[in-house]
Amino acid sequence: MARHPVLERRIGHRFKDPALLAQALTHRSFGSPHYERLEFLGDSVLGCAVTELLFQRHQALPEGKLSQMRAGLIREESLARVARELGVAAFLRLDESTARNEGAERPSILADALEAVYGAVFLDGGYSAARDVIARTFGAALSQLDPDTVNKDAKTRLQEYLQAKRRVKPRYRVVSTSGAKQSLIFEVECAVDDLDLKTTGNGSSRQRAEQQAAGNLLKLLE
Helix, strand or coil: CCCCHHHHHHHCCCCCCHHHHHHHCECCCCCCCCCHHHHHHHHHHHHHHHHHHHHHHCCCCCHHHHHHHHHHHHCHHHHHHHHHHHCHHHHCECCHHHHHCCHHHCHHHHHHHHHHHHHHHHHHHHHHHHHHHHHHHCHHHHHHCCCCCCCCCHHHHHHHHHHHCCCCCCEEEEEEEECCHHHCEEEEEEEEHHHCEEEEEEECCHHHHHHHHHHHHHHHHC
């Protein structure tokens, strides 16, 4: 199995089993084994590690502010930005059609592949190794994060916007799910009934799909 020494150096982990990294960089369109199961694992590892890092760095902050900061760090656009900084797109394996359609640069693919890399590191070296890689790759974002100016996630911004306009709260529901059990893709609808507005979002978790749907509805309102 070919190694990826450049990427290993950038993330700060040399794989004992290079096949794990190869899988983490393989999109479903290319073949199997692909990264979706590792992405499912990496999503949880990332959430745990970022929670620990924020808890240690900001010991005086309340739970609500820590949750807000975590949401800002692990949302799709933030993950895609870290993946671009690491040059993940250059290592992705996709079929020709997906590659021609700039699949390697899609934020959703970059974010999922990065989480798959974290999942692969977890399997290869355990939680400590994964936490160290996450701390290294998110180092700049963590050090620059200001609790007073942290960007609120789309769901929070939408709810605050509607409250300010004295409108009803948005309503979310799962429209459909697709894919294998361990790699479901959720489609979620966000509706504001008294404005007669509805949008949908897709994601590898219900939370991500809700965030995307809320962001799409905000675009209509703003």
